[in-house]
Every structure is written in C-alpha cells, then in structure tokens.
Amino acid sequence: MNTDGTPSRAMAWLVCALIAAALYGNFYVYDSIGPVADLLQQQRGFADTQIGLLNAIYSLPNIVLILVGGVLVDRFGAARMTMITAAICFAGALLTALSPNFAGMAAGRLLFGIGAETFNIATLAAIADYFGAGTLAFAMGLGLSIGRLGSYSADMSPNWFATAYASGWQQPLLIAAAFGATSLAASLVYGLIDRRRTASAPPKPVAEKFVFRDLLHFRKAYWYLLALCVLWYSVILAFRSTFSIKYFQHVHGLDLGTAGEMNSYVFLAAVFATPAFGWLCDRVGRYAPFLAFGALLLPLALWTMTWPHANLWIGTALIGVSFSLVPAVMWPLTSRLLGPTRFGTGIGLMWVAQNAGIAGANLVAGWLNDRAGASAQNPAGYDAMMLFFGGASVIGAVCALLLWFSAGRRDQELAPTSHRPANAPA
Ligand SMILES: C[C@H](NC(=O)[C@@H](N)CCCCN)C(=O)O
Numbered sequence: 001m002n003t004d005g006t007p008s009r010a011m012a013w014l015v016c017a018l019i020a021a022a023l024y025g026n027f028y029v030y031d032s033i034g035p036v037a038d039l040l041q042q043q044r045g046f047a048d049t050q051i052g053l054l055n056a057i058y059s060l061p062n063i064v065l066i067l068v069g070g071v072l073v074d075r076f077g078a079a080r081m082t083m084i085t086a087a088i089c090f091a092g093a094l095l096t097a098l099s100p101n102f103a104g105m106a107a108g109r110l111l112f113g114i115g116a117e118t119f120n121i122a123t124l125a126a127i128a129d130y131f132g133a134g135t136l137a138f139a140m141g142l143g144l145s146i147g148r149l150g151s152y153s154a155d156m157s158p159n160w161f162a163t164a165y166a167s168g169w170q171q172p173l174l175i176a177a178a179f180g181a182t183s184l185a186a187s188l189v190y191g192l193i194d195r196r197r198t199a200s201a202p203p204k205p206v207a208e209k210f211v212f213r214d215l216l217h218f219r220k221a222y223w224y225l226l227a228l229c230v231l232w233y234s235v236i237l238a239f240r241s242t243f244s245i246k247y248f249q250h251v252h253g254l255d256l257g258t259a260g261e262m263n264s265y266v267f268l269a270a271v272f273a274t275p276a277f278g279w280l281c282d283r284v285g286r287y288a289p290f291l292a293f294g295a296l297l298l299p300l301a302l303w304t305m306t307w308p309h310a311n312l313w314i315g316t317a318l319i320g321v322s323f324s325l326v327p328a329v330m331w332p333l334t335s336r337l338l339g340p341t342r343f344g345t346g347i348g349l350m351w352v353a354q355n356a357g358i359a360g361a362n363l364v365a366g367w368l369n370d371r372a373g374a375s376a377q378n379p380a381g382y383d384a385m386m387l388f389f390g391g392a393s394v395i396g397a398v399c400a401l402l403l404w405f406s407a408g409r410r411d412q413e414l415a416p417t418s419h420r421p422a423n424a425p426a
Helices: 009-030 033-044 048-059 062-076 078-098 102-130 133-160 162-166 170-200 212-217 220-252 256-284 288-305 312-338 343-372 379-407 409-414
Strands: none
Touching: 009 078, 009 102, 009 133, 009 170, 033 048, 033 133, 033 162, 033 170, 033 220, 033 256, 048 062, 048 102, 048 220, 048 343, 062 078, 062 102, 062 343, 078 102, 078 170, 102 133, 102 170, 102 343, 133 162, 133 170, 133 256, 133 312, 162 170, 220 256, 220 288, 220 312, 220 343, 220 379, 256 288, 256 312, 288 312, 288 379, 312 343, 343 379
C-alpha cells in the first residue's frame, strides 16, 4: 500500500490475479452443462427443452436482478458483493450437482444465475477500484481472458476427467462445484486484502444517482450496440455453451471428447486474442469497423457448420475470432460512447436485455430441436435451430454495420459524452 492510501502495483496485480481465479471458477460452472447434455439425455431422459432451460434459468432472474445487483455493488462495495455472490454461486453449483431430479437441478442453476451476473459486475468494479486509466482495460481484458480459460477447461473436461464422465452425469457436475469452491476461496482472499486497504484508505466518492430518464438521451449508436449485444451474446452463448457439443456429436458424428475439444478452441483462442484485439483497437483508435467485422463472422461461421461434411475447423476458427473480437471491442466502446457518468446505467440496461435474449434463445433452440425430433438418428432435426441462430446473428451483424455507418469516419460520433451534463440531449 502507498503512503497516500492508494494500492501499490504489487497489491493491484495480486487483486487482479485473485479476481481472475474467481472468474475462472465461475465461468467453468457456467459452461458445465454443455459437456453433460448428452449424458443428461441418455441417463436421465431430459428433453432438449429441459437442457436449454438449465442455462436459460441462469439468465431469467437477471432480466430484473442485474439492475439491482449494480446498485448493490455501488452501495456495499465490490469486495463484499464479490464474496457474497461467489458464495451464492457455489451453493447453486452444489445444488445442481446433488439434485436427484430436474426441478432441483433447475433450482441450482437459478441460484447460480442469481449470484453470477452480479458477481460479474462486482469483479469488473473490483478491478476498476485497483487500476487507473492507463492499465484498466488491459487488466480487465486479462481477467476476462482467464475467465475464458475456465470455459475452455469445462469443454476439455470430458478429456481431462474421462473417468468422471465414464461414471455418468453427476461427477462432472461435482467437479464443477469444486471449481465454484475455488472461485469462492479466491473471492474471500481478495475480500480480506481489500478490508486491510479500505481500513486505511480515504473514503470513496459517493456513487452517481441512478436516473432512468438518462436512458432516453443515449445516442442512436448506443441502441445499435445494445441490439448487437443482445443478439450476438444470445446466439454465441445458447449455441456454444448449451447445444454446440451435442450438435457436433449428432450432426458431425464426433464423440463427446472430440466435440468438447472442438468447442473449447473457441474459448482458448479468446484467452490470447481478447487482450490482443483490445490492444490493437486502442492502438489504431478505431472500434466500430472491428466490431462490424467480428459480428459478420458469426453468421458465416454458423453457415459453414450446417454442412455435415464441411471441415468444422473453418467454423470454429471463424467463431473463435468473433468471440475474441466482439467482447474486446464492445465493452471499451460502451464506456467510450457513454462516458463514466452513465456507464453503470447503460451497461445495466444492456445486460437486462442481454439476459432476456440469452434465456429466450436457449428456450427457443431447445423447443425447436424437440419439435423436430433432433437426434443422432435425425440430424436434420437441428436445421430449425441453426436457421434461428443464423437469422438472429445476421440481424446482429446488420446492427453492427449500422453502428459503423452512424459512427462516421474515424469513429468521431462515438466520442465520449462525459463532458456533457447527464441530462443534456444527445
Ligand atoms: C463481460 C461479458 N459478460 C457478460 O456479458 C455477462 N452479462 C454474461 C456472461 C455469461 C457467461 N459468463 C463477457 O463475458 O464477455
């Protein structure tokens, strides 16, 4: 700790490492359903609608709760909320793994979702507490990329924990709960460090008042960004985190281990490419064209995957670039577009709509598969789901192009608005 009460560099990077470890465990739990989807169907007779619901139910409470969660983080501080929400997430992961029936598992995923999205905000706020403008984006990118490593590990788990998978659906979910426990442990250590710092630090400035009327003054570019956020995340999360492994097994004839490995490369690419793309955009000083490029790759990738004999590597590589590029640009662009005084309100609204989209996409995709009887014996039954994902991703890409066109040359329309009073017309 420095003499003026600000954290030392060593302390800041230690906190960043702990937050990254906490995100790793949290993202592992989030992505633990996809690899057991086929086992849940075979051993417990779950329909695709039920499997979709296990991930949709994560998002459903957050259609409302995420706004409350943001306010709680401001009110009680990032450290306290990180610890509380990590504990809720662990309880949810444990309940999911130990439940004897679908209702109990769904309750576990609901509990996990209630904790996890507010946990995501709290961890971003935690990094913001410890890093200044010069290193903040890089530190956030690093935290996010270690989180992606958790998603990668979940997809690789059928290979890494083959014995657990051979024993059935439950042991893999208990392993996920163990990662939830490490996330909680990292959060608690961070909380202890933060308590020592805040005891001697000057009081934090009071958070800005949350004014709903401000939303009316966000510029057109913000609404394009919001629409892209909803559509792109809905498709990428409902496909990559819920149905893609099963899709690769049933349509492309891959075994579980190979399908999980194929899916995992998307996350592995993001580990390295997300901070790299963020650094590149900062250097070039352009955001909108990169975002449009990343958004366009998603429908292209899905289209290549619909060909049963096409090389899956092509689609995987395209989704990998999209999955690295879009988040790397979207969050810095959101902060640039809104400025610091309206960032919390803006991101809260984006995540409300995003969670509604993710829940809806999981439910619709599961329902479409069940209706068409999608299975290894009937791979064409997945066509409706792919058409749905493809259509949504095309509309998302159109929004990204509109954002780019509305940004004008050199993104001048996307300049920060923080110099304006919060209620000035946009
Ligand atoms: C930073 C961003 N997170 C989100 O958008 C969350 N609202 C949803 C994340 C769900 C999976 N962990 C991201 O992960 O890119």
